[in-house]
Amino acid sequence: MVQSPQFLINIRKNINANNPGYGKYYPKAVEKETITLRGLAKHMSEHQCVYSRDIIEGVLIKMASCMIELIAQGNPIKIDGLGIFWPTVESTKEGITRAALLEGKWNANTYVKGVHIRFRPEGVSDDDITSRTFKDQCSLATYGVEEKIDLTPEETDPSKKKYIKKVTPLDDWILEQQTQNP
Numbered sequence: 001m002v003q004s005p006q007f008l009i010n011i012r013k014n015i016n017a018n019n020p021g022y023g024k025y026y027p028k029a030v031e032k033e034t035i036t037l038r039g040l041a042k043h044m045s046e047h048q049c050v051y052s053r054d055i056i057e058g059v060l061i062k063m064a065s066c067m068i069e070l071i072a073q074g075n076p077i078k079i080d081g082l083g084i085f086w087p088t089v090e091s092t093k094e095g096i097t098r099a100a101l102l103e104g105k106w107n108a109n110t111y112v113k114g115v116h117i118r119f120r121p122e123g124v125s126d127d128d129i130t131s132r133t134f135k136d137q138c139s140l141a142t143y144g145v146e147e148k149i150d151l152t153p154e155e156t157d158p159s160k161k162k163y164i165k166k167v168t169p170l171d172d173w174i175l176e177q178q179t180q181n182p
Helices: 037-045 053-072 098-103 131-135 170-180
Strands: 006-013 025-029 077-079 083-091 112-121 139-150 163-169
Touching: 025 139, 037 053, 053 077, 053 083, 139 170, 163 170
Parallel strands: 006 139
Antiparallel strands: 006 025, 077 083, 083 112, 139 163
């Protein structure tokens, strides 16, 4: 199997005091740039493809609009080798009483809070890209330690707090920790 480019992982400390994993460090995928449809078409055209970027982009645009149309009608869409996209409904917390149903006094727009598009990866033989199998297709590498830095430590109103994300390469972070706590 050809190894893919590295899938970078940061390590992040659990700072939720109510969580059993409080104080421990957990892996987190490095957030990279989102690839647009145009970027995907360009990438595909660079893989010894007989079709140009604009033709691939046109097919992908049509595919996306047709998928949205079909999913909006309640149809799951299976793309072999990738997985299934399907709609689900998020209902309001109130729910519908039996009496309201019997009286015909309910309306889907009242009780449906949202419609979501879900995705389940392909999980069959050679096309298995479920989470644990897909991991084997990734070339994992640790990059650094990600920390949430509070820019307003004196602020008590949570809505006014400001934070930044700081990522320190792992070797540098280890050195910092060792010099701070010898």
